[in-house]
Amino acid sequence: xxxxxxxxxxxxxxxxxxxxxxxxxxxxxxxxxxxxxxxxxxxxxxxxxxxxxxxxxxxxxxxxxxxxxxxxxxxxxxxxxxxxxxxxxxxxxxxxxxxxxxxxxxxxxxxxxxxxxxxxxxxxxxxxxxxxxxxxxxxxxxxxxxxxxxxxxxxxxxxxxxxxxxxxxxxxxxxxxxxxxxxxxxxxxxxxxxxxxxxxxxxxxxxxxxxxxxxxxxxxxxxxxxxxxxxxxxxxxxxxxxxxxxxxxxxxxxxxxxxxxxxxxxxxxxxxxxxxxxxxxxxxxxxxxxxxxxxxxxxxxxxxxxxxxxxxxxxxxxxxxxxxxxxxxxxxxxxxxxxxxxxxxxxxxxxxxxxxxxxxxxxxxxxxxxxxxxxxxxxxxxxxxxxxxxxxxxxxxxxxxxxxxxxxxxxxxxxxxxxxxxxxxxxxxxxxxxxxxxxxxxxxxxxxxxxxxxxxxxxxxxxxxxxxxxxxxxxxxxxxxxxxxxxxxxxxxxxxxxxxxxxxxxxxxxxxxxxxxxxxxxxxxxxxxxxxxxxxxxxxxxxxxxxxxxxxxxxxxxxxxxxxxxxxxxxxxxxxxxxxxxxxxxxxxxxxxxxxxxxxxxxxxxxxxxxxxxxxxxxxxxxxxxxxxxxxxxxxxxxxxxxxxxxxxxxxxxxxxxxxxxxxxxxxxxxxxxxxxxxxxxxxxxxxxxxxxxxxxxxxxxxxxxxxxxxxxxxxxxxxxxxxxxxxxxxxxxxxxxxxxxxxxxxxxxxxxxxxxxxxxxxxxxxxxxxxxxxxxxxxxxxxxxxxxxxxxxxx
Amino acid sequence: xxxxxxxxxxxxxxxxxxxxxxxxxxxxxxxxxxxxxxxxxxxxxxxxxxxxxxxxxxxxxxxxxxxxxxxxxxxxxxxxxxxxxxxxxxxxxxxxxxxxxxxxxxxxxxxxxxxxxxxxxxxxxxxxxxxxxxxxxxxxxxxxxxxxxxxxxxxxxxxxxx
Numbered sequence: 019x020x021x022x023x024x025x026x027x028x029x030x031x032x033x034x035x036x037x038x039x040x041x042x043x044x045x046x047x048x049x050x051x052x053x054x055x056x057x058x059x060x061x062x063x064x065x066x067x068x069x070x071x072x073x074x075x076x077x078x079x080x081x082x083x084x085x086x087x088x089x090x091x092x093x094x095x096x097x098x099x100x101x102x103x104x105x106x107x108x109x110x111x112x113x114x115x116x117x118x119x120x121x122x123x124x125x126x127x128x129x130x131x132x133x134x135x136x137x138x139x140x141x142x143x144x145x146x147x148x149x150x151x152x153x154x155x156x157x158x159x160x161x162x163x164x165x166x167x168x169x170x171x172x173x174x175x176x177x178x179x180x181x182x183x184x185x186x187x188x189x190x191x192x193x194x195x196x197x198x199x200x201x202x203x204x205x206x207x208x209x210x211x212x213x214x215x216x217x218x219x220x221x222x223x224x225x226x227x228x229x230x231x232x233x234x235x236x237x238x239x240x241x242x243x244x245x246x247x248x249x250x251x252x253x254x255x256x257x258x259x260x261x262x263x264x265x266x267x268x269x270x271x272x273x274x275x276x277x278x279x280x281x282x283x284x285x286x287x288x289x290x291x292x293x294x295x296x297x298x299x300x301x302x303x304x305x306x307x308x309x310x311x312x313x314x315x316x317x318x319x320x321x322x323x324x325x326x327x328x329x330x331x332x333x334x335x336x337x338x339x340x341x342x343x344x345x346x347x348x349x350x351x352x353x354x355x356x357x358x359x360x361x362x363x364x365x366x367x368x369x370x371x372x373x374x375x376x377x378x379x380x381x382x383x384x385x386x387x388x389x390x391x392x393x394x395x396x397x398x399x400x401x402x403x404x405x406x407x408x409x410x411x412x413x414x415x416x417x418x419x420x421x422x423x424x425x426x427x428x429x430x431x432x433x434x435x436x437x438x439x440x441x442x443x444x445x446x447x448x449x450x451x452x453x454x455x456x457x458x459x460x461x462x463x464x465x466x467x468x469x470x471x472x473x474x475x476x477x478x479x480x481x482x483x484x485x486x487x488x489x490x491x492x493x494x495x496x497x498x499x500x501x502x503x504x505x506x507x508x509x510x511x512x513x514x515x516x517x518x519x520x521x522x523x524x525x526x527x528x529x530x531x532x533x534x535x536x537x538x539x540x541x542x543x544x545x546x547x548x549x550x551x552x553x554x555x556x557x558x559x560x561x562x563x564x565x566x567x568x569x570x571x572x573x574x575x576x577x578x579x580x581x582x583x584x585x586x587x588x589x590x591x592x593x594x595x596x597x598x599x600x601x602x603x604x605x606x607x608x609x610x611x612x613x614x615x616x617x618x619x620x621x622x623x624x625x626x627x628x629x630x631x632x633x634x635x636x637x638x639x640x641x642x643x644x645x646x647x648x649x650x651x652x653x654x655x656x657x658x659x660x661x662x663x664x665x666x667x668x669x670x671x672x673x674x675x676x677x678x679x680x681x682x683x684x685x686x687x688x689x690x691x692x693x694x695x696x697x698x699x700x701x702x703x704x705x706x707x708x709x710x711x712x713x714x715x716x717x718x719x720x721x722x723x724x725x726x727x728x729x730x731x732x733x734x735x736x737x738x739x740x741x742x743x744x745x746x747x748x749x750x751x752x753x754x755x756x757x758x759x760x761x762x763x764x765x766x767x768x769x770x771x772x773x774x775x776x777x778x779x780x781x782x783x784x785x786x787x788x789x790x791x792x793x794x795x796x797x798x799x800x801x802x803x804x805x806x807x808x809x810x811x812x813x814x
Numbered sequence: 815x816x817x818x819x820x821x822x823x824x825x826x827x828x829x830x831x832x833x834x835x836x837x838x839x840x841x842x843x844x845x846x847x848x849x850x851x852x853x854x855x856x857x858x859x860x861x862x863x864x865x866x867x868x869x870x871x872x873x874x875x876x877x878x879x880x881x882x883x884x885x886x887x888x889x890x891x892x893x894x895x896x897x898x899x900x901x902x903x904x905x906x907x908x909x910x911x912x913x914x915x916x917x918x919x920x921x922x923x924x925x926x927x928x929x930x931x932x933x934x935x936x937x938x939x940x941x942x943x944x945x946x947x948x949x950x951x952x953x954x955x956x957x958x959x960x961x962x963x964x965x966x967x968x969x970x971x972x973x974x975x976x
Binding site: 030031033034035036037038039040041042043044046047049140217218219220221269270271272274303304305525526527528692693695696699700701702703704726727728732733734735736738740741765 | 832834842843847848849850851852853854855856858859861888889890892893899903906907908910912913914915916917918919922937938940941942944945947948949950951952953954955956957958959
């Protein structure tokens with residue numbers, strides 16, 4: 019019987035009431051008194067030298083208050099990078115300045131050059147057209163292979179365009195090379211992990227405000243982590259101390275990673291508001307979002323998998339070019355390294371692994387984490403090369419996986435790539451997914467499709483991810499310039515209601531509901547008695563924000579710790595009121611009791627006593643009932659699972675139809691199954707979008723060809739079937755108090771390889787020998803692969 | 815600047831607009847009805863769908879000045895008179911048909927028009943109807959489920975168990 023409240027219940031979301039009635043408050047819904055509007059004039063070439071810039075006419079245009087260029091920002095720092103990677107020679111990565119407005123040179127289409135501030139947005143836009151800006155085109159470095167082989171230098175500091183050349187684990191390199199050289203079978207695959215645009219439906223917005231009398235700055239922004247923005251912008255860009263800078267991220271319309279980062283526009287409006295002592299608002303258009311939001315993926319990889327004669331994996335070697343774009347975004351260097359190289363063991367007991375990553379500057383928009391971040395890239399190459407190996411040796415792909423899975427009795431399992439998995443049961447999720455997908459009945463369905471001239475295929479993929487980022491000591495050793503704990507304050511009010519202040523940020527994940535369920539379960543109260551506050555640095559003590567599926571595992575654990583402290587103090591108060599020993603006090607279902615007696619005290623009586631301490635152990639205990647915790651996890655969490663895709667390919671057109679998609683995930687314990695399933699649905703849609711449709715494409719000159727929804731293929735309702743999702747296989751996380759692992763990214767990680775494997779299964783079972791097709795598997799690409807394979811077959 | 819008068823959510827309103835002022839700008843900036851959202855600038859995403867004279871329309875695709883005398887309904891006008899959620903809104907909540915909520919007003923307005931035209935749509939018909947509404951959070955799964963459930967409730971059909 020499903021629960022109807024607390025942990026494990028599909029409580030309906032409290033957030034929905036405002037979102038369903040148009041009364042949410044997104045950043046663009048905020049208008050401050052006396053507000054001015056900012057419009058950025060952006061570079062329309064990928065690489066060029068600014069030869070002349072005259073803003074005189076724009077400054078005198080109607081309604082214009084100010085026009086700023088890089089010269090005005092001489093005292094302002096560049097946009098900082100939050101993660102430093104050390105290369106394989108021990109040298110720090112190249113870290114060129116990322117100016118707020120372009121200084122002398124533009125480095126990607128969309129690089130902001132001039133900011134126009136006017137009384138209305140239309141006036142600002144009109145005036146921007148009066149700026150005389152001349153840019154002398156320079157050759158652009160766009161394709162990564164060209165960029166590192168004599169391409170134009172994006173930055174003088176990196177003449178070969180290499181930001182860093184990283185090897186992991188460097189000490190294993192020779193052993194891996196030897197194992198591959200002596201293997202019974204080696205499967206080699208070259209592949210592209212296609213570049214994507216995160217595309218949350220709400221474009222970015224930033225409003226700066228300055229109270230001159232109090233010397234206080236406020237930034238309203240579309241962010242996944244307002245405290246991180248306060249830290250980065252305050253300390254590194256504008257030199258504003260925390261107590262004078264408030265960052266508010268109200269309702270945020272999706273992020274998927276792209277709203278983690280500190281962006282130049284945020285710093286600019288905060289700075290400009292200070293200069294003008296008036297609020298300054300910037301709202302990104304979707305066209306600007308395509309040009310200026312940090313983009314995702316964009317890896318070009320060669321992977322080799324070695325097996326012995328019994329098909330045991332013996333070694334894995336990976337070589338990747340990872341696109342950084344024109345500037346280092348906040349966490350960009352971490353994505354292809356520590357979020358990618360450490361996941362290459364996957365679900366398997368491969369003993370020897372080496373990966374080399376060259377991070378490359380190009381004249382394109384910055385690239386950073388997008389849903390999954392490094393883990394989709396690791397999973398995709400691993401699950402593709404395993405599928406290919408299975409085909410090469412004539413083995414069932416699921417059986418090859420099972421043969422090499424880390425067995426359940428091997429946990430905790432130390433991988434050869436630094437991380438230690440705490441728990442897991444990879445066989446269980448694969449079995450569950452294959453049952454739910456009716457793999458046994460597939461052959462009959464395939465023949466039915468074949469009778470209609472269609473090619474039906476089935477693809478499986480397993481995945482593991484490292485979530486709940488992370489132990490601060492570990493990430494510090496790996497180059498993070500911040501801690502990665504989470505903070506929470508739980509305030510019990512005098513009449514017993516509860517206010518929770520969390521550093522996690524909700525932008526669609528339903529934290530206001532889920533976190534309330536956790537607190538209500540622990541305190542035995544109604545969920546409605548618990549209010550969840552987030553997204554405002556003036557209210558919440560501190561926070562590192564929401565990304566990497568960390569909110570429940572890390573933020574939820576911080577709340578849990580605070581509630582534990584609350585209960586401990588409340589028991590002391592209850593013991594005094596009940597004239598009993600503290601050791602005899604029990605707390606259950608919101609009631610304090612003296613063990614072995616019928617003496618009880620209600621929750622509300624204790625709360626009131628804490629704030630009206632007339633009869634109170636004042637010598638031992640302070641009044642009030644409020645506790646704060648900072649929770650720093652002992653390890654990452656390791657959600658894992660198995661996905662099955664079933665597709666039908668039309669060999670005449672190359673069109674792929676997703677017929678069924680099944681996901682069996684092990685997320686550890688689940689607080690709200692409804693929300694968890696929704697997270698998986700969304701992840702699957704983004705993963706299938708990557709696999710089938712989405713591609714961010716620059717031409718040879720660095721012009722973005724997929725710069726609007728006319729050209730970037732956003733998945734629509736008609737592109738997917740209903741999904742089958744399951745989270746009944748549970749191995750609880752062993753090191754956080756809730757036993758939870760995180761569910762936000764799984765769908766986007768496991769689905770691309772399952773889908774691509776399914777399409778290749780369809781072609782190969784249909785007699786068309788195609789070893790690999792790069793994503794997205796658009797009809798054209800599939801048809802071309804079929805067409806290229808056919809003459810060879812005809813000749814056989 | 816010109817003055818335009820229309821009825822929005824049952825109330826007569828009027829305001830000064832430029833020739834280039836879009837309906838969505840008039841609603842958001844002129845009337846403070848910020849439930850209607852702007853998610854793109856090419857009339858693809860559908861976050862700004864409202865009803866104009868009873869039919870769904872992207873509010874970024876029409877000038878406010880062209881709607882003299884029109885009847886406009888926005889998401890703010892969709893709840894019951896007592897403030898409780900309407901059938902479609904309640905179905906979205908019941909079936910978790912929204913996450914970040916940004917596309918939701920457009921989804922509700924679009925789906926309401928579909929159900930006014932066809933109170934028993936198939937899953938394929940619902941998915942096809944939504945081709946002009948993007949959602950990046952839900953994978954559409956629960957949106958489709960919510961619309962089908964609302965249709966069943968409006969028809970008085972028994973709602974299938976989960």
